Amino acid sequence: MNFPLNQDQQLLQNTVRRFISDACGFEQRRQANTQDFNRANWVQFADLGLLAIPFSEEDGGLGGSAIDVAVVMAEIGRGLALEPFFAAIVLAGGILRHGASATQRAALIPDLICGQSIVCFAYAEAASRYNLADVSSTAKKRDGAYVLNGDKLTVYAAPAADWIIVTARTAGERRDEHGITLFRVPSQAAGVSRRDYTAIDGARVSDITFDNVRVTDEDVIGPVDAAMDIVRRVADEATAALCAEALGAMNALNEATIDYVRQRRAFGQVIGKFQVIQHRLVNMRIATEQATALVFDATRVLSEGNAEASRLIAAAKAKIGKESKLVAQGAVQLHGGIGITDELNVGHYMTRLLAIDVTFGDTTHHLRRVAAANDSLRSQPSVHSLRFAGQVRNLGLSS
Amino acid sequence: MQIAPSESEHAFRAEVRAFLAEFFTPELRREAGVQSGVFAERELGQRWQRILFEKGWVAPHWPKEYGGTGWSPMQRYIFSEECAKAGAPVLSAQGLGMVGPVLMRYGTQRQKDYFLPRILSGEDYWCQGYSEPQAGSDLASLQCRAERDGDDYVINGTKTWTTHAHYSNWIFLLVRTDVVSGKPQAGITFLLAPMSLAGISVRPIHSVSGEHEVNQVFFDNVRVPVANRVGEEHQGWSIAKYLLEFERGGSYAPRIKSLLEKIYTIAACEQDGYGRPLSEDPVFRLALAEIEVDLLAIDAMERQLVASMTTGQAVGNSIASILKIQGTELYQRVAEFAVQSLGPRGLPDYHRLRRDDAPSIGPDYAQTPVARYLNSRAATIYGGSSEIQRNILAKTWLEL
Numbered sequence: 079m080n081f082p083l084n085q086d087q088q089l090l091q092n093t094v095r096r097f098i099s100d101a102c103g104f105e106q107r108r109q110a111n112t113q114d115f116n117r118a119n120w121v122q123f124a125d126l127g128l129l130a131i132p133f134s135e136e137d138g139g140l141g142g143s144a145i146d147v148a149v150v151m152a153e154i155g156r157g158l159a160l161e162p163f164f165a166a167i168v169l170a171g172g173i174l175r176h177g178a179s180a181t182q183r184a185a186l187i188p189d190l191i192c193g194q195s196i197v198c199f200a201y202a203e204a205a206s207r208y209n210l211a212d213v214s215s216t217a218k219k220r221d222g223a224y225v226l227n228g229d230k231l232t233v234y235a236a237p238a239a240d241w242i243i244v245t246a247r248t249a250g251e252r253r254d255e256h257g258i259t260l261f262r263v264p265s266q267a268a269g270v271s272r273r274d275y276t277a278i279d280g281a282r283v284s285d286i287t288f289d290n291v292r293v294t295d296e297d298v299i300g301p302v303d304a305a306m307d308i309v310r311r312v313a314d315e316a317t318a319a320l321c322a323e324a325l326g327a328m329n330a331l332n333e334a335t336i337d338y339v340r341q342r343r344a345f346g347q348v349i350g351k352f353q354v355i356q357h358r359l360v361n362m363r364i365a366t367e368q369a370t371a372l373v374f375d376a377t378r379v380l381s382e383g384n385a386e387a388s389r390l391i392a393a394a395k396a397k398i399g400k401e402s403k404l405v406a407q408g409a410v411q412l413h414g415g416i417g418i419t420d421e422l423n424v425g426h427y428m429t430r431l432l433a434i435d436v437t438f439g440d441t442t443h444h445l446r447r448v449a450a451a452n453d454s455l456r457s458q459p460s461v462h463s464l465r466f467a468g469q470v471r472n473l474g475l476s477s
Numbered sequence: 478m479q480i481a482p483s484e485s486e487h488a489f490r491a492e493v494r495a496f497l498a499e500f501f502t503p504e505l506r507r508e509a510g511v512q513s514g515v516f517a518e519r520e521l522g523q524r525w526q527r528i529l530f531e532k533g534w535v536a537p538h539w540p541k542e543y544g545g546t547g548w549s550p551m552q553r554y555i556f557s558e559e560c561a562k563a564g565a566p567v568l569s570a571q572g573l574g575m576v577g578p579v580l581m582r583y584g585t586q587r588q589k590d591y592f593l594p595r596i597l598s599g600e601d602y603w604c605q606g607y608s609e610p611q612a613g614s615d616l617a618s619l620q621c622r623a624e625r626d627g628d629d630y631v632i633n634g635t636k637t638w639t640t641h642a643h644y645s646n647w648i649f650l651l652v653r654t655d656v657v658s659g660k661p662q663a664g665i666t667f668l669l670a671p672m673s674l675a676g677i678s679v680r681p682i683h684s685v686s687g688e689h690e691v692n693q694v695f696f697d698n699v700r701v702p703v704a705n706r707v708g709e710e711h712q713g714w715s716i717a718k719y720l721l722e723f724e725r726g727g728s729y730a731p732r733i734k735s736l737l738e739k740i741y742t743i744a745a746c747e748q749d750g751y752g753r754p755l756s757e758d759p760v761f762r763l764a765l766a767e768i769e770v771d772l773l774a775i776d777a778m779e780r781q782l783v784a785s786m787t788t789g790q791a792v793g794n795s796i797a798s799i800l801k802i803q804g805t806e807l808y809q810r811v812a813e814f815a816v817q818s819l820g821p822r823g824l825p826d827y828h829r830l831r832r833d834d835a836p837s838i839g840p841d842y843a844q845t846p847v848a849r850y851l852n853s854r855a856a857t858i859y860g861g862s863s864e865i866q867r868n869i870l871a872k873t874w875l876e877l
Contacts, residue, residue, distance in 0.1 A: 205748045205750075206750055207755075232821060253750075276825075278826050283825075403813070414858055415858055417854065419683065420683040420684060429847075432850075436816075436824060437824075
């Protein structure tokens with residue numbers, strides 16, 4: 079990754095890269111003939127202090143920035159590691175950081191940081207697509223407790239999780255911003271059932287059903303009915319993190335493809351000598367460099383706490399969606415047939431990039447956000463901007 | 478040049494539809510709906526081939542004297558269009574579409590009498606031994622060796638990307654029988670071998686999508702009788718080129734149209750997150766319209782090709798390359814658009830659930846798009862990559 083990194087971040091990058099390639103990268107998984115992450119590796123992540131990075135020092139963390147997170151995510155992307163750093167630390171951890179009370183944080187974060195427990199965040203529903211406020215799962219107050227009902231889809235890290243953080247509707251209509259509440263639920267709670275399966279990128283995930291699950295006031299994270307601000311903030315951080323992961327994968331693909339065309343021979347020469355192939359590789363590299371610049375800028379602005387960040391993160395995800403396809407498709411084409419075999423890592427980068435693309439909004443979704451933000455920026459007192467102001471709220475942009 | 482269909486062609490289309498309505502049962506349709514590979518899996522393919530064979534419609538492209546239907550190019554086009562529209566299984570092409578035509582043109586009477594009926598009935602299932610690990614686009618540089626020893630050739634070497642070799646009982650292969658300095662095409666011979674021969678072994682190659690369609694085949698001192706040679710020794714490359722020409726006239730538009738139908742289903746069922754089905758989203762509709770415009774162009778070219786073939790007009794070599802490039806690239810775009818339309822529903826590895834015989838999850842329309850998208854990446858690589866096709870067109874058109 080060509081983010082301008084300081085010395086500590088360089089060290090972090092080297093450490094994580096070496097660790098992943100030694101212990102839990104794609105090649106390692108292939109050799110160990112395993113499709114899943116293992117807890118021993120997760121504890122090693124903890125020992126290296128990686129799980130502590132985003133948490134505040136008062137919570138036992140390292141007080142790291144969004145850029146530090148991006149460094150780790152890029153190495154995960156490069157190594158195709160399946161360890162749930164994103165799901166548990168960035169996503170669920172983000173909810174805890176931004177929404178949980180001191181008591182809740184003290185109860186959950188230390189074990190999370192030392193690798194002893196895993197927390198996941200269940201938000202996606204069958205009909206919600208990329209609208210985080212489209213929540214049909216309900217939490218009804220009854221006899222002093224909340225009763226949770228609903229179905230959440232494709233929750234990463236859920237099979238191994240001790241805690242599930244979930245969005246449910248405590249008030250309002252299906253797509254209202256207001257009326258959504260965050261809850262923490264022990265994964266073994268009565269009424270929680272899971273269908274575990276594997277995602278296209280090899281990660282173990284679950285569809286979770288909540289059937290009259292009882293949780294108390296102590297399990298509410300953040301303000302009742304008003305959790306969307308927290309969710310949107312975490313979604314922005316998560317989106318930026320996924321962009322960084324994608325960059326790691328794109329860089330690895332470019333390097334692998336250059337290596338390949340340097341040694342593959344056809345028609346009497348190394349195929350890398352053909353101009354068409356060179357131009358395609360150059361285009362892949364240009365795409366990656368440009369995406370890197372935008373992702374870095376968005377991540378930097380995010381780490382500075384600037385309200386501009388949302389728009390830049392949307393732009394970054396839109397850009398990554400487009401350029402990651404260009405790189406992955408180019409890598410497969412230039413590798414020829416072996417590019418989509420299970421044996422080689424190239425096809426696996428393609429599936430992970432595909433999974434990233436449909437998580438927290440694809441290119442089209444984020445282009446809409448950018449368009450709405452542009453309109454809001456220009457602040458024309460026109461019919462246009464009034465209509466888009468509603469859309470801006472719906473699309474979760476701070477304005 | 479008559480392109481619009483005539484009265485009798487309408488009647489023929491009705492006949493084909495009636496056949497499909499009767500014989501392409503809901504059960505077959507369901508099975509066919511979960512196929513994401515290039516060809517239908519063997520069991521489904523064999524069942525469908527049997528049905529076509531009994532109707533006499535299994536080989537529309539073959540001359541009547543060998544068991545073909547005697548249809549006009551337009552009728553063949555209508556038949557393939559209706560089958561694609563119905564979602565009928567795509568039969569493996571190696572027997573009916575490749576070694577069959579080769580035998581008709583270059584085979585001995587004995588070879589024709591023996592093999593052709595068995596190809597038609599599906600009794601023999603063929604795979605193609607062409608590519609090697611070191612010879613893909615540059616097929617002429619193949620190394621798999623065949624040494625003459627009495628009445629046999631002894632084969633040593635390996636072939637790869639052999640589609641359905643794990644199902645096949647016969648293989649046709651290009652082997653090197655001579656090394657001619659500077660002219661690799663000159664020492665190639667076309668052989669037929671039963672897969673049961675001692676020394677032949679098959680290693681599966683799994684796709685990242687989870688599918689198993691292709692294999693690597695190893696030949697370790699495999700003895701094949703000279704009687705299994707097709708054509709003359711060292712004539713293999715001409716035969717391979719003939720096969721390529723024979724493959725022309727294959728159509729892309731029907732298959733792409735049927736993929737678009739699946740996208741319509743996805744879009745009707747998936748919500749956009751804001752209270753509308755995806756099909757009402759103006760951005761989605763515009764993107765779909767763009768695809769449809771490009772599809773109309775391909776369809777028009779294919780129908781014009783059929784019309785030219787009907788009137789016996791000479792067809793330039795370039796159309797096949799144009800269609801290969803445009804047809805495969807559009808197919809990929811559409812497969813990608815299907816995945817995009819599916820959104821987060823595309824995250825589960827549905828193919829793995831099926832492989833593991835686990836209960837399925839999610840809606841029917843979500844089961845195949847991702848696997849199909851991954852599979853589609855090979856379309857611009859096999860059968861003459863897009864780069865090779867552009868070289869061919871550059872040579873033809875630019876004369877530089």
